[in-house]
Each structure stands twice: as C-alpha cells, then as structure tokens.
Amino acid sequence: MSTSAEIAKPAAPPGFFQERVLTVHHWTERLFSFTCTRDPSFRFTAGQFAMIGLAVEGKPLVRAYSMVSPPWEEHLEFLSIKVQDGPLTSRLQHIVPGDHVLIGRKATGTLVTDNLVPGGVLWFFATGTGLAPFMSLIREPETYDRFERIILVHTVRQAAELAYRDLVAKELPAHELLGEIVAGKLTYIPSVTREPFGRTKRITTMIEDGSLTADLGLPPLSPERDRAMLCGSEAMNADIRALLEARGFEEGSNNNPGSYVVEKAFVTK
Numbered sequence: 403m404s405t406s407a408e409i410a411k412p413a414a415p416p417g418f419f420q421e422r423v424l425t426v427h428h429w430t431e432r433l434f435s436f437t438c439t440r441d442p443s444f445r446f447t448a449g450q451f452a453m454i455g456l457a458v459e460g461k462p463l464v465r466a467y468s469m470v471s472p473p474w475e476e477h478l479e480f481l482s483i484k485v486q487d488g489p490l491t492s493r494l495q496h497i498v499p500g501d502h503v504l505i506g507r508k509a510t511g512t513l514v515t516d517n518l519v520p521g522g523v524l525w526f527f528a529t530g531t532g533l534a535p536f537m538s539l540i541r542e543p544e545t546y547d548r549f550e551r552i553i554l555v556h557t558v559r560q561a562a563e564l565a566y567r568d569l570v571a572k573e574l575p576a577h578e579l580l581g582e583i584v585a586g587k588l589t590y591i592p593s594v595t596r597e598p599f600g601r602t603k604r605i606t607t608m609i610e611d612g613s614l615t616a617d618l619g620l621p622p623l624s625p626e627r628d629r630a631m632l633c634g635s636e637a638m639n640a641d642i643r644a645l646l647e648a649r650g651f652e653e654g655s656n657n658n659p660g661s662y663v664v665e666k667a668f669v670t671k
C-alpha cells in the first residue's frame with residue numbers, strides 16, 4: 403500500500419530521482435547539510451558527486467554535489483554553502499523535512515580510490531565544503547583496505563565551519579562496525595584560519611613549511627609513499643596541485659592511476 407507521502411511525490415524530470423528531505427542541519431549562516439531518501443537503484447562510489455537541486459517551475463535547477471554519506475548508507479546526505487543571491491542555494495537553504503529534492507541518476511567524479519596507486523599514506527586535503535567527498539570515503543571500508551593510513555586535513559575560516567567534527571573525531575572511532583579500523587588508521591587534522599584555534603595554518607602553508615608531516619613524525623611528502631586527494635576552491639586546488647607536482651606527484655585518472663587526484667568543491671552560488 404502507498405503512504406500519503408508517496409502519493410504526494412511529484413513526478414521527476416527525466417534523468418532525476420525525486421527524493422524526500424528527511425533532516426536539515428544548519429551549521430552556520432553560510433553552511434548547512436541535509437539528508438534525503440535514496441532510490442534503491444541509485445549507485446555510487448565513495449568520493450563521487452551527482453547533480454542535486456530543485457524543480458523550479460517544473461525545470462531542474464541543479465549543481466554538482468558530492469555525496470557526504472557512504473555508499474552503504476540507506477539515505478543520502480549533502481553539505482552545502484548558502485549564498486543569499488545564489489540561484490540554487492538561496493532556495494535550497496530553506497528546505498525542510500518533507501520537501502522534495504532532485505537527485506541526478508548518474509554519479510561520477512575523480513576522487514575515487516581506483517584513480518590512485520594503492521598503498522602508503524592517503525591524504526585528504528579539504529577546504530570548506532570540499533570536505534563532503536571525504537566524509538563518504540572515510541566511512542567506506544575499502545578505503546582502509548587499500549591504504550595503510552588515512553589523514554584528513556580540513557581547513558575552514560571559523561571553527562563553527564568544521565562540519566562533522568564530532569562525527570569524525572568522536573562518533574566514527576566509536577562506531578560499532580567501523581570503529582576499530584578507523585581508530586587505528588584515520589587521523590583528523592582540523593585547522594581554522596581566521597580565529598584562534600589549535601591549528602591556524604592553511605594547508606598550503608603546512609605543506610610548504612613541512613609542519614604537515616613533521617607534526618605527525620612523518621617524513622616529507624613523497625609520491626613513493628604518499629597519495630593525495632584534493633577538494634576545495636579553484637585557488638586552493640591550483641596551489642596544492644603545484645606544491646604536489648613540484649614534489650614529483652602525478653595526477654591520476656580513470657584509466658591511469660596516479661599519486662594524486664583533484665576535484666573542485668563545485669557549488670559557489
């Protein structure tokens with residue numbers, strides 16, 4: 403028998419699922435996240451993104467969003483900025499449980515472990531909402547099978563923007579299924595650049611001055627031992643890419659795994 407929510411579900415435009423918003427969490431005035439239902443036929447690999455958004459006057463208004471949730475999770479989760487005059491996020495920030503969102507049927511993206519040579523230390527370098535794909539990857543057991551250690555570096559302007567901080571630092575190491583493997587292999591390095599905090603350096607500065615590795619008692623970054631995934635603003639991606647390439651890192655792609663991969667944290671409006 404259909405529930406009333408199913409009867410009320412609007413028809414999805416071609417290429418999209420119409421999903422129901424389950425929860426919304428506002429982290430700050432600039433940042434929110436939400437969960438929604440997931441069609442059983444929607445498949446993705448940890449680290450990928452899909453086109454997400456709203457039907458506006460019957461037409462899809464969508465942007466690329468990385469899945470925050472891991473592939474094994476029943477629901478989907480996304481992290482978004484709020485821009486008051488942004489075509490999509492000015493609307494999306496007002497969603498409430500029960501509303502409907504569009505989820506593109508096809509997931510894609512370069513931040514997948516297949517695109518990296520396996521082994522060694524895998525670094526996740528994220529600024530702002532660039533954290534999203536790594537939230538999925540750190541909850542995917544295969545990530546831990548392929549690499550000896552995972553180090554997640556997340557830099558934001560203000561501490562309140564360290565989304566999922568408690569989940570990464572506290573809940574995940576205590577998780578009944580993933581806890582043991584996460585506690586032994588995952589290191590979380592939050593950094594806040596515009597107010598007092600334990601760590602206040604940009605990722606680029608930490609790489610340049612060597613403190614990124616030295617603070618953990620590790621040797622300097624090297625493509626023989628280290629792998630990296632980057633997700634942030636265009637400027638951040640370009641700057642870290644240059645630092646990695648100067649150290650001999652080579653970009654990986656679908657048919658040619660390398661020592662680093664990069665993706666924009668897309669949504670800026």
Ligand code: A2P
Pocket residue numbers: 529530557558559594595596604605606635637638639641642
């Ligand atoms: P900063 O505060 O020094 O600008 P944003 O919200 O502008 O995307 O920034 C998110 C975080 O990324 C901030 O901590 C910011 O540092 C940092 N950041 C911005 N641009 C770069 C860059 N080119 N390289 C490294 N970090 C950057």
